[in-house]
Amino acid sequence: MFFDKKGILTYCSNSFEKLTGQKPGDLLKGLVKYRSIIHPDNHLHVINTINNSILNEQSCKLEFRIVMSNISEKYVDAILNPVYGSLGEIIGYGLSLRDITELKKNEIELLKKQYRLNRTNKELERIIELRTSDLQQKSAHLADSRTQFQNFVNYSAIWETFHDASGRIIYSSNAFEKITGYPVSDLLTEKVKIENLVHPDDLSDFAIKYSSALIGERVDDFEFRIFTKNHEIKWVSETIHQIYLDDGSRIGIRSGIKDVSFRRQLQKELFETKGYLENLFNYANVPIIVWQTDGKIIRFNPAFERLTQYTANEVIGKQIDCLFPEKTKEIALQLFQNTVHLQALNETEIPIECKNGDTKVIVWNSALVHEQTNKTITATIAQGQDISGRVEAEKRVFSAIIEAEERERSSFARELHDGLGPLLSSIKFGYEWLERPGLKTPREEIIKKIAANTDEAIRTVKEISSKLSPYVLTNFGPVFAISSYIDKISQIHDTQFHFESNTDKRFNPEIEVSLYRATLECINNAIKHAKAENVFISIIHLDESITVDISDDGIGFELAKELENPKGLGLFNMSNRIKSLGGDFKIFSEPEKGVHISFLLYL
Incomplete structure (x- = not known):
């Protein structure tokens, strides 16, 4: 939309109807007020922000909701920019709106997940802090190493057990009750057996791991599910170490089991989030490509496959320049390589060559991908838009204009040749006629005809000049x-x-x-x-x-x-x-x- 300095709307593009459901003509005629489409909750903020920007002759950018003609709502971002005349003075303001409803929904959903993860992380930190503090307080009162160790295992979140060489449990820490809900005495008297707590789907793997431990092998971080006393399912991780005397004889095993249910839940949520992002990449309608700092392609989404006729398997692992036509390859490669030096592609037109040899003009936008420390650049991700049709249309328009100009030149040439040419020839013939001896026609009559043809020539020149x-x-x-x-x-x-x-x-x-x-x-x-x-x-x-x-x-x-x-x-x-x-x-x-x-x- 374009507003003059008086705030009068003078232009609105056709995409306004697609965005709001309102016709641009109705807006221009005043049948629809542009302020009426702003959501009531955002109205005051939007109007004040725009008015302040106009008052201060500044640009502004903001997000808000609009109400469509069918009463549904959309999120949009808006950019207001002053429009300058040839002398640098402000002649009005341009306001552009872009539909960000889907993006906003995704952002809200991601924020919700981030909030849940942050809340869970804080709760975990609080629990760790409380448990660490608890252990530190109790360890201060331990008098000797045996008491210190026993108290440590009893108050640790890790369920510690000791088995003799035959596999019989001879000691269990208090964490057994915290994890399973059963008292330690039930385990030591074999009223409750560990294998009876294991989830049926994990029982076979558990039996194999436990048997290997009884014959002297070490088990590291074996994860399985158990049922608690109140029938809750928990994920636990077990590590088993062999116990030997100084003479090398084996006397048993030490098992440490910790509750990893919370971590498993976080992993599940992380996997779901990753899957969501994968779906965004795979089902996006715009072509997306990712390449490493060395120029090697590592991702190539289906939209790019449809555009180029290459499959992802055909280009992944190859250098990015495999997509460029030979005559523009050097320039295109330089632009792509500059992205790792913080020179992002921003609405940059770079042609690519399809598998069938066709060349398509693509508008590129890119961003850098960093490692988790957010310091080292690992890759560049870019999104493209095919504008080949627009470029071809511009060529046709240019050709049509040239053709029209040529027809206009030809028309003027015909008028000069067919109209003015014969008149000038007749005038020249009249003067030559006057110079002939023994004229039969009176000179006055010849001069009169020359004058008439001269007047006609002048009128013809004026007509041609008037057209020009x-x-x-x-x-x-x-x-x-x-x-x-x-x-x-x-x-x-x-x-x-x-x-x-x-x-x-x-x-x-x-x-x-x-x-x-x-x-x-x-x-x-x-x-x-x-x-x-x-x-x-x-x-x-x-x-x-x-x-x-x-x-x-x-x-x-x-x-x-x-x-x-x-x-x-x-x-x-x-x-x-x-x-x-x-x-x-x-x-x-x-x-x-x-x-x-x-x-x-x-x-």
């Missing part, structure tokens, strides 16, 4: 010239023209010609094609710009189809003429809804 640069435009300016043209065609057409302007000033000749030609092209299109009953023309001059709005109530057309039509040279010529002067050109149309053209020229 009309007399009324040159002498009275574009506004008067346009008004005069409207007066003339109103006499021979039934269409009603409604013209208004707030200026009669003169401008740079190049500006005047472009303004005049583009406006007449719009008027003639409305007469020839639109079948309009009314045509509205408005020319508004502000400090450093002039804006022209032309609309009709005619039959309209499908804009996308018309822009793809190479025969639609009028639109291309108008747009090219305005944009070549640094101006803006916008057109809106739908079948049966007329045409609205708006263009702005900076003075």
